[in-house]
Amino acid sequence: MNRAEVEALIIVDAATTASRVRSREQSSLLALAAAKSQMESANLGRNGLNAILYSDADGALRAAGELGAQFTYSKTKSNFALAGVPVMVKDNIATLSMPTTCGSNILAGYVSPFEATAVKKLRASGALLLAKTNMDEFGMGSSTENSAVGPTFNPIDNTRVPGGSSGGSAVAVATGTVRIALGSETGGSVRQPASFCGIVGVKPTYGRVSRFGLVAFGSSLDHIGVFGKSVDDAALGLQVISGRDANDSTSAAVDVPDFRGHREVKSSAPLVGIVVGWPREYFPESLDSNIRALCERTRDALRSLGAEIREVSLPHTDLAVPVYYIVAPAEASSNLARFDGVRYGIRAESDSLRELYENSRSQGFGAEVTRRILLGTYVLSAGYYDAYYKRAQSVRQLISQDFARVFASGVHVLLTPTTPSTAFKLGAKSDPYEMYLSDIFTVTANLAGIPGMSLPIGRVDRLPVGGQLLASHFDEETMFRVAYALEHALGASAHQ
Amino acid sequence: MSVSEKDVRHIASLARLAIPAKRIPTLVDELNHILIHMDVLQRADLSALDENTPAVAGMPLRPDVPGSVPLERRREDFAPQMRDGFFLVPRLDTHGTSGSSADEDAS
Amino acid sequence: MSTSSKNSMATADYEMVIGLEVHCQLKTQTKAFCACRTSFGAVPNENTCPVCLGLPGALPVLNQHAVELATTASLALNCIVHSESIFARKNYFYPDLPKGYQISQFDKPLATEGHLNIGLIENGQPVVIRITRVHMEEDAGKSVHDRFASSSAIDLNRSGTPLVEIVSEPDIRSSSQAGAYVRTLKQILEYVDVSDANMEEGSLRVDVNISARPRGTTAFGTRTEIKNLNSITGVERSVEIEFARQCSVLTAGGTIVQQTMLWDGHKEQIRPARSKEASHDYRYFPDPDLPPLVLSEQFISDKRRALPELPDARRARFSSQYEIPAADIDVLTATVQMADRFETIAATSSDAKRAANWVLGPLQASANASGIPLHEHPVSAKRLGDLIRLEVEGKVSNTAARQIFTFMESSNDDANVIAEREGLLKISDDSALVVWIDEVIAEFPAEAARFLGGEQKLQGVLVGHVMRKSKGSADPKKLNQLLAARVKLA
Ligand SMILES: [Mg+2]
Ligand SMILES: [Zn+2]
Numbered sequence A: 001m002n003r004a005e006v007e008a009l010i011i012v013d014a015a016t017t018a019s020r021v022r023s024r025e026q027s028s029l030l031a032l033a034a035a036k037s038q039m040e041s042a043n044l045g046r047n048g049l050n051a052i053l054y055s056d057a058d059g060a061l062r063a064a065g066e067l068g069a070q071f072t073y074s075k076t077k078s079n080f081a082l083a084g085v086p087v088m089v090k091d092n093i094a095t096l097s098m099p100t101t102c103g104s105n106i107l108a109g110y111v112s113p114f115e116a117t118a119v120k121k122l123r124a125s126g127a128l129l130l131a132k133t134n135m136d137e138f139g140m141g142s143s144t145e146n147s148a149v150g151p152t153f154n155p156i157d158n159t160r161v162p163g164g165s166s167g168g169s170a171v172a173v174a175t176g177t178v179r180i181a182l183g184s185e186t187g188g189s190v191r192q193p194a195s196f197c198g199i200v201g202v203k204p205t206y207g208r209v210s211r212f213g214l215v216a217f218g219s220s221l222d223h224i225g226v227f228g229k230s231v232d233d234a235a236l237g238l239q240v241i242s243g244r245d246a247n248d249s250t251s252a253a254v255d256v257p258d259f260r261g262h263r264e265v266k267s268s269a270p271l272v273g274i275v276v277g278w279p280r281e282y283f284p285e286s287l288d289s290n291i292r293a294l295c296e297r298t299r300d301a302l303r304s305l306g307a308e309i310r311e312v313s314l315p316h317t318d319l320a321v322p323v324y325y326i327v328a329p330a331e332a333s334s335n336l337a338r339f340d341g342v343r344y345g346i347r348a349e350s351d352s353l354r355e356l357y358e359n360s361r362s363q364g365f366g367a368e369v370t371r372r373i374l375l376g377t378y379v380l381s382a383g384y385y386d387a388y389y390k391r392a393q394s395v396r397q398l399i400s401q402d403f404a405r406v407f408a409s410g411v412h413v414l415l416t417p418t419t420p421s422t423a424f425k426l427g428a429k430s431d432p433y434e435m436y437l438s439d440i441f442t443v444t445a446n447l448a449g450i451p452g453m454s455l456p457i458g459r460v461d462r463l464p465v466g467g468q469l470l471a472s473h474f475d476e477e478t479m480f481r482v483a484y485a486l487e488h489a490l491g492a493s494a495h496q
Numbered sequence B: 001m002s003v004s005e006k007d008v009r010h011i012a013s014l015a016r017l018a019i020p021a022k023r024i025p026t027l028v029d030e031l032n033h034i035l036i037h038m039d040v041l042q043r044a045d046l047s048a049l050d051e052n053t054p055a056v057a058g059m060p061l062r063p064d065v066p067g068s069v070p071l072e073r074r075r076e077d078f079a080p081q082m083r084d085g086f087f088l089v090p091r092l093d094t095h096g097t098s099g100s101s102a103d104e105d106a107s
Numbered sequence C: 001m002s003t004s005s006k007n008s009m010a011t012a013d014y015e016m017v018i019g020l021e022v023h024c025q026l027k028t029q030t031k032a033f034c035a036c037r038t039s040f041g042a043v044p045n046e047n048t049c050p051v052c053l054g055l056p057g058a059l060p061v062l063n064q065h066a067v068e069l070a071t072t073a074s075l076a077l078n079c080i081v082h083s084e085s086i087f088a089r090k091n092y093f094y095p096d097l098p099k100g101y102q103i104s105q106f107d108k109p110l111a112t113e114g115h116l117n118i119g120l121i122e123n124g125q126p127v128v129i130r131i132t133r134v135h136m137e138e139d140a141g142k143s144v145h146d147r148f149a150s151s152s153a154i155d156l157n158r159s160g161t162p163l164v165e166i167v168s169e170p171d172i173r174s175s176s177q178a179g180a181y182v183r184t185l186k187q188i189l190e191y192v193d194v195s196d197a198n199m200e201e202g203s204l205r206v207d208v209n210i211s212a213r214p215r216g217t218t219a220f221g222t223r224t225e226i227k228n229l230n231s232i233t234g235v236e237r238s239v240e241i242e243f244a245r246q247c248s249v250l251t252a253g254g255t256i257v258q259q260t261m262l263w264d265g266h267k268e269q270i271r272p273a274r275s276k277e278a279s280h281d282y283r284y285f286p287d288p289d290l291p292p293l294v295l296s297e298q299f300i301s302d303k304r305r306a307l308p309e310l311p312d313a314r315r316a317r318f319s320s321q322y323e324i325p326a327a328d329i330d331v332l333t334a335t336v337q338m339a340d341r342f343e344t345i346a347a348t349s350s351d352a353k354r355a356a357n358w359v360l361g362p363l364q365a366s367a368n369a370s371g372i373p374l375h376e377h378p379v380s381a382k383r384l385g386d387l388i389r390l391e392v393e394g395k396v397s398n399t400a401a402r403q404i405f406t407f408m409e410s411s412n413d414d415a416n417v418i419a420e421r422e423g424l425l426k427i428s429d430d431s432a433l434v435v436w437i438d439e440v441i442a443e444f445p446a447e448a449a450r451f452l453g454g455e456q457k458l459q460g461v462l463v464g465h466v467m468r469k470s471k472g473s474a475d476p477k478k479l480n481q482l483l484a485a486r487v488k489l490a
Helices: A003-010 A014-022 A030-041 A057-073 A117-124 A167-174 A191-197 A231-241 A289-304 A317-338 A353-364 A367-380 A386-408 A432-439 A443-448 A476-495 B005-014 B021-043 C003-012 C064-076 C175-191 C232-251 C297-305 C311-321 C326-332 C336-349 C352-370 C381-392 C398-409 C415-421 C430-443 C445-452 C456-469 C476-489
Strands: A052-055 A086-090 A128-133 A180-185 A200-203 A223-228 A275-279 A308-312 A413-417 A452-460 A463-471 B086-090 C014-025 C087-091 C101-105 C111-122 C125-138 C142-144 C151-155 C162-168 C204-214 C224-229 C260-264 C269-272
Touching (some): A030 A128, A086 A167, A167 A191, A191 A200, A191 A223, A275 A289, A289 A463, A317 A443, A317 B021, A367 B005, C064 C111, C204 C232, C326 C352
Antiparallel strands (some): C014 C204, C204 C224, C260 C269
């Protein structure tokens, strides 16, 4: 396959590829071959952008072959929404075909004996699982610098971070290697790297996608999310992995509508009747003026699409980061207790049980994970629980109420910047709290459990800027409706 | 509120993390630098919390029917040390020959 | 002065204060939060899955039947069952605890404010122990320390088994009350069929919190905890010994150290557990993997309606319905199986008193001798009832009935079939009796002459001879009438 053929294939969106494969217009092996070629060209491996930790080209090839056979002999094709579409999955989502190590030493070499529900659904839809992607260890970070195997680099400027923690998946999609990749987020780890890499990143409503097989960081905040090269790629990917799962008690028994219902933008004013909220707390005086300007341009585009723009207030927004950095570490300190060197993962041979625990864990966990476990242990410990954890959960309730009131007042979606800055330089944020503030506009949706997405709205100094759309619980449909219209209206200017 | 070196040693012990002594002062600073941002929560006005929180849906329950998620790999394939089907740990200093030591700390 | 009398002097000045925590395994097919079987095979770690091994990415899903059984247990213990309860994580490290936390309930348990009448009367009042709470939790696995030389071995087959923990108020004041509490509790849990409640097998385990305070005072003293007691005798003996130890410390001016004690049932000794971390800090918080457990009023009232008759009520009904001594009623109501069996036998035989004698006599003796539990005994309640009915109706003698019972143990034949086949039906037919009487008179002429001459006391001797001749089948009443008639004739 020559370069031109590869380039012709990787610009085809996932839905089109799948439809061609289903109709046997295109071999089920073709898109995979292009992805493998692009993976090399874009240099996603250990010595390049370091976006990929494990790949399984043979397994993907085998799956593609079986899929092709199915379409030759079977008539039931409609279920294969991702037929022949190569995909990648973040390294904290359990797979049988490749290790699941969460970017951590403590799980070095660990291959899960079961598979995540989301991965099973991808496979069942005909997707071809090609690689596991790099990440901040256990999802703890906003730059993918905290991986045990070293940082992932931003393909637009490799002196900069791709964002995180799902940086590897973002880079895989940004380089065109795959159209769809799974990430996960606890505080913005899909939307923020999507913004930094100039692609679409969506986090569904809490409970929309099963967490079974997603290695837990902060269980009440964790979501599996989807990166797409386009809005439709993201919508299609999310469509496939959504739905109630009996293996996850927090998975919601809510019908999954067609997220792609508005993919064809038919009129010049497709958003008539839609109210877009402009929350003033997300546009503080201190906000980078270039980012503000791109948001304003986006707002104007929405207005000209027929949407009504309404300024609203979410008064507890500034409390979100402190709340998040209590709740997430608290849950993490408990979730990461299972990594003890007894049943799986690395084990430091020791004479006593306490040494076994302490040495295995200290050798296994990196600095940020250690810091957060300590922080989480502290805020849950006797005498501090009420002041920290309990109080944080009450304030979290206030943040949820803010959203509930705004959506109850007739606002359909909110428009905000995804991040307060564009992709920063590697090593630029050595102060942990400064790093935490990169999540300032994204953590609120994790705290409230509402759906959110980032899509490209322009560039500043060549670096992508993401605009964030937030919607009310289980209303991804309207969020995608606005995103489809906006993507259509912005056209090439989204990447300029 | 702020943490002391003693606090950090205590929580590290609770969390089974071995922290080298020379790392402790740095961690104290880092944690305090984070915790100082949490103080703002103490000033939040909780009177704005809605009294009647929406009715809880409650958790879905599972029928009492065998059929757990199968293990596609043998335990021996992922366990660091197994013998005769048991996971092994350094011999625990304890009374008796078997039992659950739920509340006994293995310090 | 001997140690024991010193102790008894000391104990006389102090009052024992005890609260009990009882862990009880619920009778489910599968574990609390995964669909692994709860039956334990011989192969270690065989019944484990991603959830109960605590593998990365696994999530808990609660077993509905465990909720039903825990609700039933709570209602049987007169608790308020809450429409909303919360599962929390109790965080601590131990190799038999795969996730590094136990899923339990903490500040919002399933049920609270129950009470238990433990069947003792003191100062003219029934002793009632308040129950603080009943909550659901998962069991830990097992650590085996004697199998390998330098390692402890971890078997997680039990990991995740559903338990209820039943916590009493510190209302217990003596070892006999403690024993009665456990006995009563065990009986109720068996009655409502939520647990095997077998202490030897560990499906019922008792932790004791015990303190001593000077008589007449109300403040609680510092308590110690005795963990994992696995017999009622162990509960009774360990609290006596620990109480005596605390009293002697206090009498000597010492203070009690709050600590966990271990009971050695063989040596009847108590000693402190190894020193532990200064304090436990379990960092409880609501488990974010599990939304609140919400139970409808309908569910709770259905469970309440479905409660079987509890031991107290059954005892009361037996004593008003049947004329049986109180001590026998206690035995007959000891288990549901025993009580149900008795009632079927009583109804079939239409003589409760005789039924009680049979159950407590031959049936119990046979069950004990053969080691077959009562509810599996080959002589079913219905068959035994029919047998007793033959006796009640005068068709067989008690001696014959016992013989028939022996035959019934080894065959499926009904009592009347055996009675007929073995010739054990009472013969009240005059002609047969007359022949036997004639024969006896012929065989024992001296006695016969004296009897016929008016020595009435010899009638019994002759009756005995006829009975022997008839192999017990002669109807003694009829026989006596006929003999008496001979004297008149003479
Ligand atoms: Mg307990
Ligand atoms: Zn299991």
